[in-house]
Amino acid sequence: MKRTLSRRSVLRGFLAGGVVTIGLPYLEVFGGLKRAHASPDGLPKRFGMFFWGNGVLPDRWVPAATGTAYALSPTLSVLAPSQPKISIVTGMKVPIVNQIPHMSGPIGFFTGSPPVTGKPDAFNAPTLDQVIASVVGVDSRFRSLEAAVQPGATGLSYNGANSQNPAEASPAALFARVFGPEFVKPGTTPPYNPTLDLRKSVLDGVAEDANSLKSILGATDKHRLDQHLDGVRALEQRIQRLKESPPNLAACTVPASPKDQYPDVAGRPPMSEISRAMVDILAMTLACDQTRVFSLWFSSPVNNTLFTGAPAGHHQLTHDEPSPQPEVAKILDQIMGELAYLLKAFDAIPEGDGTLLDHCAILATSDCNYGRQHTLDDFPIVIAGSCNGALKTGLHYRAPSPDNTSKVALTLARAMGLTLDSFGTAEGKVTSGLSAIEV
Amino acid sequence: MVPYRHSLRVALIVGATACYSGGPLDPPAPPVTTGPVGAAIASPSAAQRLTRVQYANAIRDLFGAEVVVPTALEPDIAGNGFEAVGAKSSTISARGVEQYETAGYSIGKQVAANPTLLARILTCTPTAPDDAACARIFVSALGPVVYRRPLADAEIASLSAIVTTAGTAFASFEKGVSYGIARMLQSPHFLYRPAAGEPDSDNPGKKRYTSYEIAARLSFFLWNSVPDAELLAAAKSNALDTYEHVSAQVERMLASPKARDGLRNFVKEWLRLGELDDLTKDSKLFTTFTSDLGPMAREETLRVFDSLVFEKDADIRDVMTTNQTFVTAKLASMYEIPAPSKTDFAPVDLPADGLRRGLLGHISILALYAHPTTSSATLRGKFVREKLLCTPIPLPPVNLSTGLPEATPDAPTLRARSLVHMGDPTCASCHRMMDPIGFGLEQFDGIGRLRSKENGTVIDPTGELDGAKFGGAASLGHAIHDDPRFAGCFARKLYQYATASEISDDEEATVSALAQRFALTGYKLKTLIAAVATSPAFRAYGDPK
Numbered sequence: 004m005k006r007t008l009s010r011r012s013v014l015r016g017f018l019a020g021g022v023v024t025i026g027l028p029y030l031e032v033f034g035g036l037k038r039a040h041a042s043p044d045g046l047p048k049r050f051g052m053f054f055w056g057n058g059v060l061p062d063r064w065v066p067a068a069t070g071t072a073y074a075l076s077p078t079l080s081v082l083a084p085s086q087p088k089i090s091i092v093t094g095m096k097v098p099i100v101n102q103i104p105h106m107s108g109p110i111g112f113f114t115g116s117p118p119v120t121g122k123p124d125a126f127n128a129p130t131l132d133q134v135i136a137s138v139v140g141v142d143s144r145f146r147s148l149e150a151a152v153q154p155g156a157t158g159l160s161y162n163g164a165n166s167q168n169p170a171e172a173s174p175a176a177l178f179a180r181v182f183g184p185e186f187v188k189p190g191t192t193p194p195y196n197p198t199l200d201l202r203k204s205v206l207d208g209v210a211e212d213a214n215s216l217k218s219i220l221g222a223t224d225k226h227r228l229d230q231h232l233d234g235v236r237a238l239e240q241r242i243q244r245l246k247e248s249p250p251n252l253a254a255c256t257v258p259a260s261p262k263d264q265y266p267d268v269a270g271r272p273p274m275s276e277i278s279r280a281m282v283d284i285l286a287m288t289l290a291c292d293q294t295r296v297f298s299l300w301f302s303s304p305v306n307n308t309l310f311t312g313a314p315a316g317h318h319q320l321t322h323d324e325p326s327p328q329p330e331v332a333k334i335l336d337q338i339m340g341e342l343a344y345l346l347k348a349f350d351a352i353p354e355g356d357g358t359l360l361d362h363c364a365i366l367a368t369s370d371c372n373y374g375r376q377h378t379l380d381d382f383p384i385v386i387a388g389s390c391n392g393a394l395k396t397g398l399h400y401r402a403p404s405p406d407n408t409s410k411v412a413l414t415l416a417r418a419m420g421l422t423l424d425s426f427g428t429a430e431g432k433v434t435s436g437l438s439a440i441e442v
Numbered sequence: 443m444v445p446y447r448h449s450l451r452v453a454l455i456v457g458a459t460a461c462y463s464g465g466p467l468d469p470p471a472p473p474v475t476t477g478p479v480g481a482a483i484a485s486p487s488a489a490q491r492l493t494r495v496q497y498a499n500a501i502r503d504l505f506g507a508e509v510v511v512p513t514a515l516e517p518d519i520a521g522n523g524f525e526a527v528g529a530k531s532s533t534i535s536a537r538g539v540e541q542y543e544t545a546g547y548s549i550g551k552q553v554a555a556n557p558t559l560l561a562r563i564l565t566c567t568p569t570a571p572d573d574a575a576c577a578r579i580f581v582s583a584l585g586p587v588v589y590r591r592p593l594a595d596a597e598i599a600s601l602s603a604i605v606t607t608a609g610t611a612f613a614s615f616e617k618g619v620s621y622g623i624a625r626m627l628q629s630p631h632f633l634y635r636p637a638a639g640e641p642d643s644d645n646p647g648k649k650r651y652t653s654y655e656i657a658a659r660l661s662f663f664l665w666n667s668v669p670d671a672e673l674l675a676a677a678k679s680n681a682l683d684t685y686e687h688v689s690a691q692v693e694r695m696l697a698s699p700k701a702r703d704g705l706r707n708f709v710k711e712w713l714r715l716g717e718l719d720d721l722t723k724d725s726k727l728f729t730t731f732t733s734d735l736g737p738m739a740r741e742e743t744l745r746v747f748d749s750l751v752f753e754k755d756a757d758i759r760d761v762m763t764t765n766q767t768f769v770t771a772k773l774a775s776m777y778e779i780p781a782p783s784k785t786d787f788a789p790v791d792l793p794a795d796g797l798r799r800g801l802l803g804h805i806s807i808l809a810l811y812a813h814p815t816t817s818s819a820t821l822r823g824k825f826v827r828e829k830l831l832c833t834p835i836p837l838p839p840v841n842l843s844t845g846l847p848e849a850t851p852d853a854p855t856l857r858a859r860s861l862v863h864m865g866d867p868t869c870a871s872c873h874r875m876m877d878p879i880g881f882g883l884e885q886f887d888g889i890g891r892l893r894s895k896e897n898g899t900v901i902d903p904t905g906e907l908d909g910a911k912f913g914g915a916a917s918l919g920h921a922i923h924d925d926p927r928f929a930g931c932f933a934r935k936l937y938q939y940a941t942a943s944e945i946s947d948d949e950e951a952t953v954s955a956l957a958q959r960f961a962l963t964g965y966k967l968k969t970l971i972a973a974v975a976t977s978p979a980f981r982a983y984g985d986p987k
Binding site: 169171208209219222223231234241314 | 487517519534607624717719726815838
């Protein structure tokens with residue numbers, strides 16, 4: 004798996020990153036770095052998603068002015084401390100037929116492709132996080148990590164049809180997975196562990212079994228076993244990483260253990276508390292370079308979560324509350340408050356000359372525009388972090404006429420270093436990104 | 443495949459007609475109440491992945507109930523409303539593979555460290571940490587049970603090698619055994635139910651399930667777990683090849699306590715009772731709500747089904763009308779009846795003059811099909827339509843404002859507000875299929891407690907179900923009980939659950955025949971289960987997709 008960067012990609016990275024005055028010491032770091040997809044400053048780039056269900060209130064979402072000197076809208080105002088490091092993109096339209104309320108949006112945006120024929124609520128292609136993870140994920144212990152806040156939520160990360168990557172909804176389980184006994188702190192040498200080689204042998208046998216079954220089963224099952232094999236390889240990669248001494252990342256520390264359980268308070272899930280526990284773990288997971296791709300599924304499409312102070316479930320309110328829906332507005336304020344917490348937490352971790360947030364591209368979005376009507380035009384999009392200089396920040400870009408959300412996806416994938424010619428299929432296919440936010 | 447089947451069928455019909463000699467038609471045959479139901483038209487075969495419950499049941503049956511099975515496993519994904527169906531198409535994520543690994547080592551370690559458990563699966567006494575002969579004996583005995591089929595020599599060699607390698611590394615044969623177990627439990631041969639079939643000597647060019655595949659189909663359908671030794675022995679001696687052979691096994695299996703696990707799982711998946719684990723209710727409004735209420739309410743419903751099927755062998759439609767149920771002290775207080783037991787579930791008869799009757803009076807259904815702060819005539823009506831009557835409701839149109847008006851002095855109740863809503867013909871086309879049914883349950887609030895008024899106005903619980911008028915919840919239950927679609931829906935749901943497939947047009951005849959047999963045999967669910975398990979369609983191999 005050892006790979007080196009080609010001269011061409013180095014140059015492109017430098018130019019894209021706008022870093023032209025790099026000195027030799029940096030190059031030495033660069034040459035010593037074993038793994039690809041690093042930024043020009045030698046630190047890895049990370050991609051993340053933050054998703055909530057049930058859309059927004061357009062009147063409270065879209066900022067009045069565009070460009071760099073704009074005032075945040077009421078719903079976005081809580082992001083003010085991070086305003087220089089985020090971009091608001093409005094006027095984009097999800098490029099598929101709006102067949103299923105709350106599902107056509109994420110399917111169209113995250114895959115750029117139509118759903119499974121005859122199953123309009125089924126993803127039929129990998130979601131953006133997995134497209135990116137399939138390239139940048141080979142360099143870290145976990146190819147990607149998915150976490151959910153709403154109890155029971157499983158997220159919307161897919162490797163293709165019927166291939167979900169279910170999100171971890173327990174902070175304790177996520178913590179144990181990343182920072183449990185196996186965790187090797189960057190800069191330290193792991194002690195010899197005889198079980199690692201044995202685990203590898205066992206997995207080799209499991210892979211043999213999967214291959215032998217593939218030879219006797221039908222096409223669908225073959226594909227499913229390929230996915231299983233993919234998981235086996237990811238696990239072998241993880242075991243291999245455990246034997247290595249990871250690069251020394253100065254900001255890496257083991258975060259505090261979360262609580263074992265986050266029980267409902269007066270019948271309401273403590274969404275904020277769970278979200279912050281997840282964010283604290285994810286921030287250090289990235290700082291310790293355990294993964295470079297994450298998604299945080301704050302709440303699911305159609306979720307009827309009873310938010311603090313709300314008189315009814317979220318989804319019910321989006322439909323039944325009379326305009327201008329003040330209770331829905333308060334729920335959206337809470338959700339944006341948690342996005343603000345995430346951005347602040349990431350921005351508090353120093354990395355190189357900047358912060359962890361500066362090395363990220365984070366896409367925050369929902370399942371539709373106006374929750375009451377499930378619209379797919381003027382989709383709510385926040386992009387945070389400059390991906391180490393690959394993305395413009397601090398602006399509100401509004402498409403002059405409805406434009407394809409796949410452009411946003413392509414721009415983010417390219418910012419992460421992928422050399423994609425296009426993103427999406429059919430109506431969703433684009434070959435150029437959203438140049439307004441590209442550096 | 444379908445055109446071919448059609449043409450074959452047409453050919454058979456034409457052939458039969460050609461033989462008809464023109465004499466008087468035979469009088470209608472008397473109803474058939476025994477023998478195989480339907481034709482051997484199968485759904486496509488596919489390798490179902492074990493669900494979480496099946497994994498746990500398998501570990502219990504393979505190693506013993508003492509083993510603590512890790513619960514952190516890949517979540518099951520429902521397809522057509524059943525996890526069993528989703529298991530045929532869903533794949534496993536990288537995290538899921540990792541969780542299988544963790545679970546495998548945890549179980550292996552527990553078994554190897556417990557002499558009682560170890561003695562059940564290890565029949566030789568190792569002479570050294572790398573005793574190859576003993577490793578071979580161990581693998582040869584356990585492997586076929588875990589993989590549910592005989593092992594090839596190469597498989598035995600490969601598994602034995604893991605046992606001896608790990609045994610050597612840790613200087614402990616038992617450690618080696620724990621690695622051997624972990625290895626088998628991570629194998630797709632265990633985690634999936636592969637169905638490759640074999641050439642069918644009776645139908646050249648066609649395939650049939652192997653006898654081991656039939657054994658697994660029966661055990662996962664009837665027990666939601668792995669085949670036992672007797673079933674595997676029957677498979678080995680090829681004694682699962684005829685209707686009579688299979689019937690004998692099905693009868694035996696339905697008499698086992700494990701059949702109750704099978705029924706519970708079907709009911710749980712069909713009615714979506716798993717979702718009660720994540721029930722959210724505003725406990726300021728619903729002061730009796732606690733986080734254990736959902737699972738407790740589910741247990742009530744499962745016990746009622748269990749009792750009707752396995753204790754009473756009753757007409758299962760009575761589940762809609764019975765006044766018998768099982769409650770804890772908490773459920774009793776919510777039902778406003780004396781608690782029959784302070785500590786556990788106990789049977790109880792609901793008051794004869796009460797409104798609460800049958801399934802539609804259960805807190806499980808009333809709370810699950812409602813909102814966090816209110817009831818929902820729409821969700822409850824949709825439940826009755828889709829789950830009990832098998833009538834699909836079209837999806838709501840997109841780009842449409844779907845809000846209900848606020849309560850006003852003129853429209854103080856949900857019924858009144860919904861009627862305002864239904865003034866819009868676009869909404870009414872679907873909502874009149876659901877809401878009038880749900881109105882019948884409006885005397886139960888969002889958590890299933892009885893109420894007579896909403897916003898100070900007396901609730902009107904009358905309504906009609908496609909022409910059958912009802913005066914409230916209890917008579918709605920009777921209307922469903924008497925509706926032939928309800929019994930037919932049982933047959934459809936059970937067949938779909940058993941075959942784990944979308945029902946093709948070609949299989950509709952089997953579903954109709956099952957429904958007919960169900961009616962002719964007094965609506966006994968056990969009889970229907972047996973009819974499905976022994977049906978030619980369930981036992982026939984369908985080409986994979």
